[in-house]
Amino acid sequence: MILFDLKCENDHVFEAWFKDNAAFKDQSEKGIVLCPNCSSKEVKKALMAPNVSLANSEKKQVSKTELAKAQKFLSDAQKAIESNFDYVGKDFANEARKIHYGESDKKNIYGEASEADAKSLKDEGVAFSSIPWKQKADA
Known part of the structure; x- marks a missing residue:
């Protein structure tokens, strides 16, 4: 599972979990990824900081x-x-x-x-x- 930062056409930023990048792409193309704030289907991945694992x-x-x-x-x-x-x-x-x-x-x-x-x-x-x-x- 991977956590993506997402952003809709109205600049609402939110997070969602996906199995992998292909799952996000597939669900997005089907129009089932919705912004929780405005229900927009125009959702793209937002810029994300890398997760550096430390002890x-x-x-x-x-x-x-x-x-x-x-x-x-x-x-x-x-x-x-x-x-x-x-x-x-x-x-x-x-x-x-x-x-x-x-x-x-x-x-x-x-x-x-x-x-x-x-x-x-x-x-x-x-x-x-x-x-x-x-x-x-x-x-």
Whole structure:
């Protein structure tokens, strides 16, 4: 069995198991591989990182170290964004469009956008990035 990262025409990424590459191809051609988010039959294999097998003790050590580095990087990025960007909340897509089309002054913003809004911004050529955001713990 092999686990593939898959991506539909609407940019939804998901995983699925297949006996082998030929099984994926066969099922895909028959139209029975569906996106779990939108039911699209237009599904292709997404870019995948190779799985490098390590000894179990090595794997745990590398995994914890890399996870800690990634969490620190994201935490530092979040702090920098919160300190240097204006928070626009759920109005992010509208504000980003206004800046992109020159209706508002250029400024760094951050906020929240739905998957549909993010796709729409991307289709319009509005430059933005998305990062995982750690919610602050309640006091």
